[in-house]
């Protein structure tokens with residue numbers, strides 16, 4: 096598993112190389128996007144322009160509206176006002192979404208989970224997707240015997256088999272241990288570089304956002320209050336001074352604003368780090 100991951104990570108090293116290979120991703124444009132639940136405005140006229148093939152991470156305190164924005168982009172919900180557009184011609188992109196839990200069907204074997212909803216002829220593509228996530232040997236097993244990280248790899252393969260133009264990631268690594276999480280980040284980055292899809296990642300982990308994204312967007316009380324370009328070469332070394340400085344700057348930005356939404360909390364470890372603790376972040 097690790098070997099495969101390593102090969103894929105080193106095959107395509109940086110954004111420039113990815114650009115040479117072409118971009119399959121779609122542009123995502125949120126225009127004056129608002130969403131209310133029961134009269135309470137959760138997103139307030141959000142403007143966001145994600146370029147084709149770009150990797151954008153959305154961070155912010157719990158309850159600030161990150162997942163709501165992702166669900167609106169996925170068209171799982173409708174906006175109260177404003178809209179999401181994907182391209183000038185109204186094209187509906189092939190979109191896949193990954194959640195914190197893998198949502199595999201326990202009564203289907205791993206390969207059949209990857210090929211879910213596809214004709215039998217797609218089994219070879221499903222096997223290839225499993226190979227890309229380092230699980231080619233596990234196709235005949237039940238999801239229950241896999242680890243949490245392996246199940247998320249299967250979920251990633253299930254998304255990839257559709258060759259998405261847009262991959263939406265709603266805290267997909269949130270339940271994984273630190274090492275597995277870093278391996279998965281590397282895997283997601285290498286597959287994004289190879290495939291060229293547009294990626295939007297919701298995460299509580301500022302370090303993860305900086306490791307993966309071209310831009311880190313901060314949502315506070317339903318509005319985008321920071322849109323930070325991350326101009327670091329890939330793969331990004333977390334021990335790097337510039338990396339740590341960016342992390343510190345984003346965390347200070349988050350921490351300088353006390354909970355503005357009524358249900359905002361600092362309910363996650365990353366945002367609970369004091370700024371001085373992240374000077375030399377791992």
Ligand SMILES: Nc1ncnc2c1ncn2[C@@H]1O[C@H](COP(=O)(O)OP(=O)(O)OP(=O)(O)O)[C@@H](O)[C@H]1O
Nearest residue numbers: 132133137155156157158159160161162163164358
């Ligand atoms: N279907 C819904 N009905 C009513 N309120 C909702 C619904 N979905 C979300 N909300 C509310 O909208 C606000 C934003 O929720 P959202 O899930 O987008 O936050 P988040 O930033 O992703 O939070 P977290 O980081 O904790 O997952 C919260 O106050 C939440 O309670």
